[in-house]
Amino acid sequence: MKRVVVGLSGGVDSSVTAYLLKEQGYEVIGLFMKNWHDDSVTISNECPWLEDSNDAMIVAEKLGIPFQTVDLSEEYKERIVDYMFNEYERGRTPNPDVLCNREIKFDVFMKIALSLGADYVATGHYCRKGEIEKDGKKVYQLLAGKDSNKDQSYFLCQLSQEQLSKTLFPIGELTKPEVREIATEQGLVTADKKDSQGLCFIGKVRLPEFLQQKLKPKEGDIVEVPSGNLHYQRNIPVFDSKEAELAFFAEKFSYSPEDGKVVGKHQGAHYFTKGQRKGLNVGGTVEPLFVIDTDVDENIIYTGQGKEHPGLFRRTIFVNNDELHWIREDLQLNEDESMNVKARIRYRQPLQDAVLYRVSSGMYIDFKTPQSAITEGQFVAWYQDDELVGSGVIS
Structure with missing residues (x-):
């Protein structure tokens, strides 16, 4: 029996993830990540992590799986929050959700899971993992979720082959209504729980108020x-x-x-x-x-x-070499090479036709139609069919 550690967040998606894995015969352990408890920078009565960890515990009890909480707030502050403030100060707009996945869930959290003897880490993301053989080597693919309305592959656009090799996405083949239905059938307390909004770590904190704690107002x-x-x-x-x-x-x-x-x-x-x-x-x-x-x-x-103001639109973006990332390392371009792709510059944006052009200092992404509100610090992700092959920070 392979052992899987599930990041139980107290939401319906991760609850059903744990249930499905148990049904498939894995040995499942539930782990709740506590990423934030600095009350000086949150509106604490709005921070639902206590309620979430409680829901996660009730789900674990119901499924009969071991459960524990890990406190990652120190790493979180260092890798995500400080980075965010720094980016905002520079006039860029970071994407904490993408970073949270790269730095916390699939790095710090994954290391803890592996130290517990886990073979895999599983999360409640709406995306799928593929596996192909190329030149005698296993290559892992990050594929869009079946529910196009909920596809979350964009949030995982910074994962590596190494991280993907140890990851499972059990609900990637399902739609959100199907996930809720399973949760209801199994009597899980999270079945009707609303999806969490706001920053991926501090729950319901409103961003301007959060930023005001560190970046002082100035007229x-x-x-x-x-x-x-x-x-x-x-x-x-x-x-x-x-x-x-x-x-x-x-x-x-x-x-x-x-x-x-x-x-x-x-x-x-x-x-x-x-x-x-x-x-x-x-x-x-x-x-x-x-x-x-x-x-x-x-x-x-x-x-x-x-x-439709012309100041909102631009057709081409640039990504510096040090902020360029290929999930499919075998597909990365050499200088002067180009590739036709579909790309998006924000979550849930319909995929757009674009061409990648590799130059010595980085890469241009040239869209067929000009894009609105291209924002420095956000991620651009590019796809071939339904496979996300790479991403980068818009410079």
Whole structure:
């Protein structure tokens, strides 16, 4: 009997994961990760980890599997929270969920599981794992979940072959309603529990309030840039190489206060992200204002009216070499090579046609149609059919 440690989160997905593995004849151990208990940076009565760990324990009892809690808050603070604050200070928007999987669930947590004699770690992610043989070697694939509405492969876009080899995703073949149905049939306490929202670690903490604990509010101007601004009427030169063309289209517009008019005040540019509409509190415009850029050095937010504003769109993005990651190492490109892919720049975005171009300093992702609200610090992930083959941080 192979031993599997399940990350029991107190939600329905991980509960059904544990149940299915037990049915399949594995020896199952439930482990709850406590990732946060620094009450100075949360709204503690809103932090549901106690309720979650309790639900996880009740599920483990019901299934008759051993259960324990591990406290990973120290590693969490170091690897995720500090990184987040650092990224926001630089004016980038990190994705804590992707990092949480790479650094915590499939690294720190996985090491604990293996030290308990586990053969595998299992999580309640909606994705699947494939296995192929290539040049006499086993190669693991990360495949999209069967439920296209819930597919979570994007959140796992930074996993390695090593991590995938020791991972199981038992609910990847199921849809969310099927998972809830199984939980109801088995009388699991989590059957009707709502999906958790908010940061993957501090439960229901609202991000601006969380950031305000460390990044102090500082008043600055909100500038509205009209869609007829000269930035958007630039002449496209004749390019002497593909790389020059990609560099041109990947370059973001750089704004100054003279490009528009001041329409309001904000409490800190680092609390805002591109494409954001809520929280600007500026009225009186024909269409709602969207953030088109933030300047954290000058503490200015640049906005434009309407979701079709040209300042929101860009066709090409760049990923630096040190932030480039291939799950399928055997498919990685050499310099001057290209690859047709489907790509997404955020969770649940429909996949978009794109071409990868490898250059000496990194890689360009050139989309067939311009993308809205490309955000530095977020992850771009690329697929071949339903297989996620690589990802990188948008620079």
